[in-house]
Amino acid sequence: MTPLSPAEGPRWVAGMMPLPGVDPLAGAGSLGVPSVYWERPVAREAVAGWGEAGVLEAHAPGELAAVLGALGHDSVRWLDAVSPQLPGPWFGGMRFSPTQPVDGEWRSHGLARWTLPEVLVWREGSALAVAVFAPEGPGAEDVVRSRLERVRASFPQSYRHPVGAPVALRTASSRPDFEALVDRAVEAIGAGQLHKVVLARALEAEGPEPFDVVDVLARLREQNPRCATFLFRAPDGTGFLGATPETLCRVDGRRLETEALAGSAAPGGADALDASDKDRREHEAVVRYILQALTPVAASVSADAQPSVLALKNVVHLRTGIRAELADGVDTAKVVTALHPTPAVGGTPRERALSFLVEHESLDRGWYAGPVGWVGPGRAHLVVALRSALVRGAKARLFVGAGIVAGSSAESEWRETEMKSLAMLRALGGR
Template identity: 40%
Template sequence: MTSVSLPTTARTEPATGTLALANLPDARAEDILCWIRGGDGLIGWGEVTRFEVTGRDRFVRAAQWWERVAASFEVDDQLGVPGGGPVAFASFSFEDAETSVVVVPRVVFGVRDGRGFVTTIGGPAPRPSQAPMRSPGPLGWSDGQVSGDGYKAAVADAVAAIRGGAFQKVVLARDVVATAEAPLDVRPLLARLADRYPQCWTYAVDGMIGATPEMLVRRQDDQIFSRVLAGTGWRGGAERAGTENPDDAVADFLRGSEKNTEEHEYAAASAARALEPYCADLDVPERPSALRLANVVHLATDITGRLSRPVSVVELAGALHPTAAVCGTPTEAAGDYIRARGGLDRDRYAGPIGWMDAAGNGELGIALRCARVTGSTARLYAGGGIVADSVPENELEETYAKLAALRDALENA
């Protein structure tokens, strides 16, 4: 849909203020755009144009479409900071057959290293209608496509397939559904996620909202960064580790757990293999670190590199997706198993999500700790990597720990 004739102008100029989500319009969840972390990032509203695409080549086609659209703008960028000039927000599907979307906002407010700016397309920025943020009120909860018992059964089946030699790892997921009495206002939900999970990237694109701890790929000129997460612990398991500090206990448990370190090694190796053909230099730490969040602790590997040739952040995401962190190892066999036996329509859960600029720079995380919000309904997703030593009851408990991020934000927004 196009609401402003193209080509047109894109103007970025200094602005004061912070990334206050209350300044976004009280609009449908699908109309809110957001990518923030630790006070930096972008929030947008309005829609200049959008592109919806399916198929295995969706990343290439999306990159080509955005390149054409971005080239059509007459750009006046007074700052030259990352995120300045025309930008697009994108949310890609996990599977080829599902729909991915790229949205070009009418207005973007951004903060980068304490410097505020605003980008407008097609003339002066319209001010959003100010309305107080609304609580969701009482919520009803129900199982989605995969119940808790169904998830345990799926894990047991996957373990049997792994021990039978079908693959080394597969990522399974389940969903729960929250229903409110009125259309959900995602602004307080996003504000709570950003406040409680400052190490994560809080996002909203076309109704897909959440706070992801995992950066699939960031590109800034010839520099790239990817944060790989796999292997999860939570404080409920700290007592089994036998130490007094819960976070340290969980981190020590993860580092000493063959199941979790094996899961992580598959994920880090798959990301490195995907990035290597594009890089002149690639640095992959030998051992993971521990990323401590409010609800869980993850094993994390931060990969950095220097590109050997220009390639857009969207094309890099297409080369990486799906990593072993969200699919499995080997990728093709695990993906086939997910489609045949996973029992869940993933939609855009576990797909790349984020933003990109006219030069092909940007940040695309993985849509985790997320919900698809439509009207008064929120569908929450969580999953985990299954390997030969996985225990169904423990894997189900892990999904509860991951679902807590969105569930708590909804119930206390």
């Protein structure tokens, strides 16, 4: 980990200015594929980052909390008044499990990797703003000023729409293996070893030519306005991207928002979902866990009295909103340590469910189901990286999972994961 503490003083210089235009993704036309991207259309939040003025990585599980904590320090000297709407400025995420062996495909994303982009463009009201970051040192202010001018002079006005007809994707995933895994979990639950476990699988997809990551992002945000669309590119160009409906934590000073999202049905199945005993149990396990996990870090916690139905394009979920006032001295790192992994992606009892996954899942989840998003001084928004894929050239590995409780059936859990994969397959251009 690179040290980053308030005692050291600012490590970066930054300036910002308004930018004509409406869409940060349009910057791909002049600056290339962004290194980070984040958009929540319903909240009118959109931000794209290019380059890396700073990188903070954890190299051992014991460093994870310290790295997250460091991102909350004020390490930037601003030449201009900083906008209160500035997202980040650190963007990145971490693995679902810091202790599991790393598969080759995930090596470049590391255990946790956070980037301070060189250029950050975000939506500010009805226009855009740009910030440029440079390491402190002689000439840094000039670098910031001249780069700001260059971005302003060349930033494309127009929004880039995905082009091209849908293509045939070659896909592969083993249904018998997944169904056998579900049966094994149901057996373990029946034997009293577990109450709930969330099982995931990978789906390999290959296109006729390299995927255009900017097009994929544009489709994801268009199809999923209620989700957070994200991209985090590793130095070798491998992109982890997706559109997730689940917030792990949104922190603003002492205010925390989180949610329980578990229990799923096909679109149109909202009434049945609301009445489904199996889905209610699956959901309540998550609500109970979050309320308990927040007790040591919060001065007060409140939750919606009843779950509501969250309708997405290809799937509907049960959702309970949860809010808390954080206790003194509790930062984003402590919130994440308390919450992750929730039983929406792990299970209950937590340690037994996680051991079941290590023993039986046979999958490196990498950053799938891990916390990803942005962090800055006193503020953060981290989502659970669901409905996501690791994309490299013409190949994509998609990840999808489903919660298993007593009464789950292998066939319907397979169908649920198929439904959950649709948004990403369409975004990849599949027909």
